[in-house]
Amino acid sequence: MEAQSYNTFDFYYLLSIWAKELSGDFNKIVELTNASEELLQSKKVNPERFDHRYNKFIQVYAHLRAKKLEEGIRLASLYESSFNPSSNNWFAFMENYTLLALHAKQYKIAHTLLHKVLTNPFIKKITKMAQERWSLFEAYLNLVAPQEDKPFKWKSLTQNVPSYSKDKEGFNVAILILQVLYYVDMMDTEALEYRMEALKKYAHKHFKDSFSERSRIFFKLLNLVVKADFDYIVAQKKGESLYHKLQNTNPPGDAYAEIEIVPYEHLWELIIKRLQLREV
Secondary structure, eight states, X not given: OTTOOHHHHHHHHHHHHHHHHHHTOHHHHHHHHHHXXXXXXXXXXXXXXXXXXXXXXXXXXXXXXXXXXXXXHHHHHHHGGGSOXXXXXXXXXXXXXXXXXXXXXXXXXXXXXXXXXXXXXXXXGSOHHHHHHHHHHHHHHHHHSOOTTSOOOOHHHHHOOOOOOGGGHHHHHHHHHHHHHHHHHHTOHHXXXXXXHHHHHHHHHHOOSGGGHHHHXXXXXXXXXXXXXXXXXXXXXXXXXXXXXXXTSOOOOOTTSOOOSSOHHHHHHHHHHHHHHHTO
């Protein structure tokens, strides 16, 4: 701002976000976008030139990645009306909003957002991969917070075997994990053995670097459940050290890394809780 030039501010703003994304410093992006929004509101930057929608989008995304979930939800609620529901940007914004709600265990909010997205007629115009992501969001939400009056149809997802293309790596992981979770919930040993074998093959082929460390740990926890024959006490005890390791392993810092739809810690807690309830 010292240069009193909008172009200087804009270059600094964009380069700062780019640099912090590369280093995975999302807390700094939160600070930068918060400050930029304040400058916009006080009219210290030109509102006709500053891309306020981009700032709002990045601000909400940075809150998600920095795990500032409650504040992120508050901002997303305020900013939703800034995006046209017929645009791709609205659907992209709603992905981050929904992930914030899922990560914060605000499942009622997540159901409301999901309904808004799935009933938006323009969903047919977004890319096929984006539509598939929304199908996964719906499936995960119905796994962790099912609605009794609206039973979810699992058949297509549980029978689908994902293709192992590199550009859909995180997508494939989410599908395979979801399938295993579903069969754990059903206590279907035969189907589980098949899916666990698919997980092992996938892990052996793709999980060869630190990018996949959290998924690798969670796969081991899932395998423990099968080996424990669904005994929650055995699974919980044998999985304790892995669970603590998972808690101490941060998600990849890369700005373009796949985000867990529901954090693995929450899924593990859900598995133990449901296995425990079956033994009551």
